[in-house]
Amino acid sequence: MKRLVSRARSNYWVVLVVRSLAVAFIVATVAFSILRLAPGDPVATILGDQATPEAVARLRSQLGLDGNLLQQYLAFIGGLFQGDLGVSVTSRVPVVTIIVNSIGPTLALIAVSSVIGFLVSVPLGLFLALRPRSVLTKSVNFVSTLSLSTPGFYLGLLALMLFAVALGIAPVAGYDPSFPGMLRYLWLPALVVCGQLIPVLSRVFRTSVQRTLGEEFTEAAIVRGIPRWRYYVHYLVRPSLAPTIALLGYVAGQLLSSAVMIEMVFGFPGIGTQLVRAVSTRDYPTVQGIVLVFGVFVVLITALSEAVSTRIDHRIGRETP
Amino acid sequence: MRVGQKLRWALGAAAVAALVLSGCSTGETSDGGNDAEAMDLLRWAGPGPVVTIDGSAAGDFTSMNAILLTSGQLTRFDEDRVPQLDLAESIELSDDGLSATVTLLPDLVYSDGTPVLAEDLQYAYERNISGTGAGMVASIESIDVVDERTAVINLKGVDPDLLSWLAERALQLHPKSLIESDPDYWSHPVSAGPYVVEEGWVPGDPTFRAVENPNYPFGPMAAKAIEIISVPDSASRILQLQTGEIDAALDLPLSSLGQTFPEEVEMFYAGTGGSNYLIANQKLGGPFANELVRQAMSLAVDRERISELAFSGIQPASTSPMYDCGPLCERNLLPNNGARDVEAAKALMAEAGYADGFSADIKVSSGRGGWQEGAVVVAESLADIGITLTVTPVDEGQHFSSITAGNYEMFFAGGGGHYQSTLSQMLREGDFWVAATGWTPPARAAELLAISASSLDVDERRAAFTEAQEIWMEASHVIPLVERVQLNGTRVPDSVFVPQIKNDQKVLVRTLGR
Numbered sequence: 001m002k003r004l005v006s007r008a009r010s011n012y013w014v015v016l017v018v019r020s021l022a023v024a025f026i027v028a029t030v031a032f033s034i035l036r037l038a039p040g041d042p043v044a045t046i047l048g049d050q051a052t053p054e055a056v057a058r059l060r061s062q063l064g065l066d067g068n069l070l071q072q073y074l075a076f077i078g079g080l081f082q083g084d085l086g087v088s089v090t091s092r093v094p095v096v097t098i099i100v101n102s103i104g105p106t107l108a109l110i111a112v113s114s115v116i117g118f119l120v121s122v123p124l125g126l127f128l129a130l131r132p133r134s135v136l137t138k139s140v141n142f143v144s145t146l147s148l149s150t151p152g153f154y155l156g157l158l159a160l161m162l163f164a165v166a167l168g169i170a171p172v173a174g175y176d177p178s179f180p181g182m183l184r185y186l187w188l189p190a191l192v193v194c195g196q197l198i199p200v201l202s203r204v205f206r207t208s209v210q211r212t213l214g215e216e217f218t219e220a221a222i223v224r225g226i227p228r229w230r231y232y233v234h235y236l237v238r239p240s241l242a243p244t245i246a247l248l249g250y251v252a253g254q255l256l257s258s259a260v261m262i263e264m265v266f267g268f269p270g271i272g273t274q275l276v277r278a279v280s281t282r283d284y285p286t287v288q289g290i291v292l293v294f295g296v297f298v299v300l301i302t303a304l305s306e307a308v309s310t311r312i313d314h315r316i317g318r319e320t321p
Numbered sequence: 322m323r324v325g326q327k328l329r330w331a332l333g334a335a336a337v338a339a340l341v342l343s344g345c346s347t348g349e350t351s352d353g354g355n356d357a358e359a360m361d362l363l364r365w366a367g368p369g370p371v372v373t374i375d376g377s378a379a380g381d382f383t384s385m386n387a388i389l390l391t392s393g394q395l396t397r398f399d400e401d402r403v404p405q406l407d408l409a410e411s412i413e414l415s416d417d418g419l420s421a422t423v424t425l426l427p428d429l430v431y432s433d434g435t436p437v438l439a440e441d442l443q444y445a446y447e448r449n450i451s452g453t454g455a456g457m458v459a460s461i462e463s464i465d466v467v468d469e470r471t472a473v474i475n476l477k478g479v480d481p482d483l484l485s486w487l488a489e490r491a492l493q494l495h496p497k498s499l500i501e502s503d504p505d506y507w508s509h510p511v512s513a514g515p516y517v518v519e520e521g522w523v524p525g526d527p528t529f530r531a532v533e534n535p536n537y538p539f540g541p542m543a544a545k546a547i548e549i550i551s552v553p554d555s556a557s558r559i560l561q562l563q564t565g566e567i568d569a570a571l572d573l574p575l576s577s578l579g580q581t582f583p584e585e586v587e588m589f590y591a592g593t594g595g596s597n598y599l600i601a602n603q604k605l606g607g608p609f610a611n612e613l614v615r616q617a618m619s620l621a622v623d624r625e626r627i628s629e630l631a632f633s634g635i636q637p638a639s640t641s642p643m644y645d646c647g648p649l650c651e652r653n654l655l656p657n658n659g660a661r662d663v664e665a666a667k668a669l670m671a672e673a674g675y676a677d678g679f680s681a682d683i684k685v686s687s688g689r690g691g692w693q694e695g696a697v698v699v700a701e702s703l704a705d706i707g708i709t710l711t712v713t714p715v716d717e718g719q720h721f722s723s724i725t726a727g728n729y730e731m732f733f734a735g736g737g738g739h740y741q742s743t744l745s746q747m748l749r750e751g752d753f754w755v756a757a758t759g760w761t762p763p764a765r766a767a768e769l770l771a772i773s774a775s776s777l778d779v780d781e782r783r784a785a786f787t788e789a790q791e792i793w794m795e796a797s798h799v800i801p802l803v804e805r806v807q808l809n810g811t812r813v814p815d816s817v818f819v820p821q822i823k824n825d826q827k828v829l830v831r832t833l834g835r
Binding site: 038039040041042044045046047048049050051052053055056058059062088090091092093097098101157160161164165168171172173174175264265266267269273274276277279280281282 | 369370372373375378380451453454455456507523524525526527528550551552553554556557560561563564566688715716717718719720721722723724725726728736737738746751752753754756
């Protein structure tokens with residue numbers, strides 16, 4: 001029986017890896033195609049009003065953009081297998097270098113936002129579930145609705161005006177890659193992200209707790225006189241966490257794309273900023289590389305959240321092969 | 322002598338000695354230059370990152386400024402955009418004007434001690450023949466090296482703007498030996514210019530930092546180190562300037578002039594050496610290929626209203642085809658000095674056979690401040706002569722590609738650069754705006770371009786510029802609208818930093834050494 005379970009689990013991981021590679025390949029192909037089908041020409045953008053026909057032809061050849069689409073695609077896929085994502089057409093820097101240098105701030109933002117969001121959402125959701133009719137609950141619901149309905153970039157600008165300009169307790173823009181210096185630049189954008197994250201996570205957790213409250217084992221725990229803290233942690237929170245963690249994994253993947261907007265507002269030198277620049281200049285290799293990384297990240301983070309959910313809630317583990 | 326007298330003598334002598342000593346220097350002679358202290362770090366923010374220090378690959382203004390500050394230049398622009406000798410001790414033009422002998426300053430070395438050689442100038446030229454700045458070296462036939470300090474620039478024809486070209490990025494001096502031996506040279510270049518790129522910089526990094534080059538002959542600089550920060554969002558740039566996180570912010574939205582800034586922030590704007598234009602695609606035929614229709618559009622468009630509504634009244638309405646380029650460019654050449662004449666425009670439309678007007682699509686970049694609004698005003702003003710325009714914004718990535726591919730009917734566009742280049746783009750067969758609009762210039766245009774590009778006589782050049790602009794007005798293939806301006810904000814005095822020199826988008830960091 002143990003061998004069967006073990007084999008099933010290793011099959012699960014094999015399937016996960018294969019699935020990740022397949023998704024990455026599809027994402028890469030889509031990224032390659034869509035950008036090239038979109039109007040715009042990186043050579044014309046680089047040369048601007050210096051773009052005589054001779055200059056355009058010369059630069060196109062230098063950048064390897066003079067072959068047909070199939071040739072360019074095959075060169076791209078061939079490079080992928082060698083770990084080569086190409087070279088930026090605007091800066092001539094390897095795309096891998098651009099990604100490595102810019103993904104750190106974005107991942108830090110996502111990590112800090114996720115941790116803060118989770119640590120606030122769980123107790124808040126628990127409170128909302130246990131005190132559904134309190135004035136505080138109604139106030140929290142109102143603020144959550146307001147926050148969710150406000151566009152993220154506007155929230156960001158408001159936060160900048162208040163904390164950075166009026167109060168002067170946060171920098172307006174920039175980043176410090178060292179720790180703990182980076183926290184000074186991360187806390188405000190993370191707060192803005194959490195303004196959209198906490199209302200969602202806390203509501204999901206509240207619903208999950210309310211469902212758990214109806215289970216027989218929670219009633220049994222009350223009857224047995226379990227200490228309050230143990231009741232909350234082991235009989236309410238832990239069994240209710242799985243959906244929230246699964247959602248957090250999904251949202252973390254979404255945060256990567258919403259990071260684009262947050263990075264623009266806060267002048268954050270992350271991968272989102274690089275993506276915006278690359279799209280506006282039609283820097284094909286950079287866009288392809290970044291979109292590929294986005295796809296792989298989403299698959300991995302989703303798999304990670306599934307694994308954590310399984311670990312926390314053994315009921316899920318018995319259902320998963 | 323009594324004791325009291327001795328004491329008075331002693332005190333008097335001490336006083337005289339104190340006066341003499343207080344007037345003595347420490348041994349350094351004053352050269353009459355600026356004795357001000359340099360600031361430790363000068364930080365300014367622009368709309369994009371420094372993507373390269375290689376002049377042959379650069380295409381954006383942020384990189385261009387970084388290149389000029391971290392590269393050796395034979396000449397360097399002052400704040401009035403007049404080229405001054407920098408690393409060149411002398412540049413002597415031959416009697417026939419077809420060659421220039423350049424002599425470098427003696428004992429010049431790069432920041433790492435490598436000697437600056439005349440062959441580095443030759444190498445810069447060769448690298449840029451096929452680079453993005455090829456137009457800047459187009460007048461040069463070849464460069465011959467005479468000795469380590471001397472080179473001869475052989476010209477294809479007399480070029481009155483040679484000293485200006487030598488101040489541009491295409492002839493930046495970097496050691497040939499290092500470039501050829503190190504494929505990653507441009508990630509950590511040495512410098513013969515005022516600053517040297519700080520170790521660890523990666524092209525495209527949002528922060529570019531350079532420190533003073535101790536081997537620059539005209540140092541020390543008014544700032545010991547500089548940082549160019551990429552802040553794409555203009556609102557963030559403004560906030561950073563307001564809070565003092567940066568010392569200067571370049572290329573701000575013109576509407577931000579109305580915002581409140583602290584007293585120590587100075588906002589100012591200057592011409593960039595360019596204009597906004599309205600163009601029509603003559604390759605499509607129909608009304609776009611009709612010269613009378615284009616002349617009518619030029620008469621009907623409301624330039625003052627474009628300036629007022631789209632550019633906060635800051636970008637002046639065009640009064641001549643060329644922007645203000647000093648003594649070469651006569652002003653007020655446009656009919657009515659550029660003011661509207663709707664009746665005359667209607668008469669031309671009727672003469673052209675389009676009394677009832679026509680419909681068309683006008684594209685405009687969505688990424689440029691004020692341009693969409695300008696296109697809307699163009700549409701409103703041309704509606705008065707029966708032309709119905711639909712404004713179609715396109716993202717920046719499509720802007721130039723739509724123009725070069727002829728994928729437009731009309732376009733609200735912009736351009737600029739060196740006045741000779743601009744004139745060439747407007748009048749030379751195959752050059753940018755001629756090719757983009759599909760116009761066929763007359764033979765006289767090429768003759769005038771040759772005169773303006775080769776005459777050393779200012780009056781003769783001016784006359785050629787004027788006649789060329791008259792041909793341009795007649796064709797109206799590119800209709801000038803407003804002259805482009807860049808708005809900047811700064812917290813530092815211009816004794817330290819000039820965010821924008823006249824008629825250009827280059828910055829100037831002052832030197833304390835001359």
